[in-house]
Amino acid sequence: xxxxxxxxxxxxxxxxxxxxxxxxxxxxxxxxxxxxxxxxxxxxxxxxxxxxxxxxxxxxxxxxxxxxxxxxxxxxxxxxxxxxxxxxxxxxxxxxxxxxxxxxxxxxxxxxxxxxxxxxxxxxxxxxxxxxxxxxxxxxxxxxxxxxxxxxxxxxxxxxxxxxxxxxxxxxxxxxxxxxxxxxxxxxxxxxxxxxxxxxxxxxxxxxxxxxxxxxxxxxxxxxxxxxxxxxxxxxxxxxxxxxxxxxxxxxxxxxxxxxxxxxxxxxxxxxxxxxxxxxxxxxxxxxxxxxxxxxxxxxxxxxxxxxxxxxxxxxxxxxxxxxxxxxxxxxxxxxxxxxxxxxxxxxxxxxxxxxxxxxxxxxxxxxxxxxxxxxxxxxxxxxxxxxxxxxxxxxxxxxxxxxxxxxxxxxxxxxxxxxxxxxxxxxxxxxxxxxxxxxxxxxxxxxxxxxxxxxxxxxxxxxxxxx
Numbered sequence: 001x002x003x004x005x006x007x008x009x010x011x012x013x014x015x016x017x018x019x020x021x022x023x024x025x026x027x028x029x030x031x032x033x034x035x036x037x038x039x040x041x042x043x044x045x046x047x048x049x050x051x052x053x054x055x056x057x058x059x060x061x062x063x064x065x066x067x068x069x070x071x072x073x074x075x076x077x078x079x080x081x082x083x084x085x086x087x088x089x090x091x092x093x094x095x096x097x098x099x100x101x102x103x104x105x106x107x108x109x110x111x112x113x114x115x116x117x118x119x120x121x122x123x124x125x126x127x128x129x130x131x132x133x134x135x136x137x138x139x140x141x142x143x144x145x146x147x148x149x150x151x152x153x154x155x156x157x158x159x160x161x162x163x164x165x166x167x168x169x170x171x172x173x174x175x176x177x178x179x180x181x182x183x184x185x186x187x188x189x190x191x192x193x194x195x196x197x198x199x200x201x202x203x204x205x206x207x208x209x210x211x212x213x214x215x216x217x218x219x220x221x222x223x224x225x226x227x228x229x230x231x232x233x234x235x236x237x238x239x240x241x242x243x244x245x246x247x248x249x250x251x252x253x254x255x256x257x258x259x260x261x262x263x264x265x266x267x268x269x270x271x272x273x274x275x276x277x278x279x280x281x282x283x284x285x286x287x288x289x290x291x292x293x294x295x296x297x298x299x300x301x302x303x304x305x306x307x308x309x310x311x312x313x314x315x316x317x318x319x320x321x322x323x324x325x326x327x328x329x330x331x332x333x334x335x336x337x338x339x340x341x342x343x344x345x346x347x348x349x350x351x352x353x354x355x356x357x358x359x360x361x362x363x364x365x366x367x368x369x370x371x372x373x374x375x376x377x378x379x380x381x382x383x384x385x386x387x388x389x390x391x392x393x394x395x396x397x398x399x400x401x402x403x404x405x406x407x408x409x410x411x412x413x414x415x416x417x418x419x420x421x422x423x424x425x426x427x428x429x430x431x432x433x434x435x436x437x438x439x440x441x442x443x444x445x446x447x448x449x450x451x452x453x454x455x456x457x458x459x460x461x462x463x464x465x466x467x468x
Contacts, residue, residue, distance in 0.1 A: 040133070098148050103155075310338075341451040380449055
């Protein structure tokens with residue numbers, strides 16, 4: 001039966017991590033069982049001692065002991081230097097030394113020279129049992145790394161088969177007993193069965209580590225999402241506390257002015273402008289809230305069309321010039337006639353917020369609003385002021401939700417949403433927004449009016465909701 005769902009595609013990072021964990025598992029297994037493997041050397045020598053010449057036994061035993069000692073040294077080096085290291089270092093270490101296992105298999109495979117058709121059948125049977133035990137032992141010890149396991153089994157089997165074929169074909173001229181051929185057949189079958197079993201066990205190890213990696217990734221993702229949710233709750237709580245404080249001030253002022261007007265109606269000409277200013281402050285706060293709700297809900301109606309920049313900036317001048325003059329500021333507008341492809345309402349909202357901020361944070365000097373032709377023929381709108389300026393450390397942060405620059409006069413009467421809303425609207429319309437500022441000297445915001453279309457703007461609006 002085919003699985004209902006396809007297996008997830010492993011990323012390079014996952015593949016490398018899984019490979020490293022398979023190597024760790026192999027090294028952990030051989031580290032725990034290396035003494036057992038070394039003890040087979042004296043057992044084997046005890047079996048064949050009385051049948052084989054001392055010189056041949058000495059040569060083989062020296063090779064076997066050398067391999068065993070080298071394996072002990074490599075495992076000790078791994079424990080001291082590499083076991084706690086990173087993935088890349090671990091894989092590099094294993095790549096340097098994994099040839100040790102095929103070499104060990106070669107030594108044991110050549111041990112067939114000592115007993116095949118040279119010892120008694122009983123001793124040969126015991127030696128074959130030792131070889132079979134080594135092969136099956138390798139399934140458990142080396143199956144974590146399939147290439148190493150296959151190299152070990154292949155070397156062991158090919159070396160033994162080569163010795164047997166040399167004895168049968170060259171030395172005996174195919175005149176030996178028939179059971180030799182049955183031994184060869186059994187060895188080949190046993191070899192293939194072990195390879196297949198090792199492959200299956202390796203697949204189990206690999207799937208387990210892949211599942212562990214993906215579970216770890218899922219846990220990390222859930223942890224990040226939980227922390228993000230907690231951070232969002234904390235931000236919203238701070239926002240509600242700030243909003244309650246910010247709205248209370250102008251509303252409280254309205255109540256005081258109303259009481260004052262009720263008790264002294266003859267002061268209407270003096271009190272009425274204060275009531276109007278407090279009302280405007282409340283409206284501005286609620287406008288920010290409504291803008292935020294529309295952005296977060298995705299309920300923004302887009303109407304992309306040519307926008308007359310001369311008319312747009314003239315209307316904004318009529319709205320904000322009186323505010324600037326009331327603070328004793330110069331307000332200048334320099335317009336290069338032309339049009340931009342944008343949403344007129346949202347564009348007006350963006351530029352209006354930038355001008356409002358410029359007037360709010362400028363104590364003396366003035367504000368300049370200009371439209372120019374940028375490189376490539378596109379238009380841009382710039383808002384200059386001679387106000388407080390923004391330190392470099394805050395220039396990225398001011399576009400965050402609810403962020404207020406510490407120690408800036410004027411930040412106490414808003415939610416910290418103005419530039420956040422400006423940045424999101426500019427992103428939706430595809431109009432890059434940039435700024436340059438020097439503390440104490442002023443700031444310039446530059447809005448590049450790159451042409452946009454309804455479909456792209458709608459896609460960016462949807463993406464903005466998902467990322468908010």
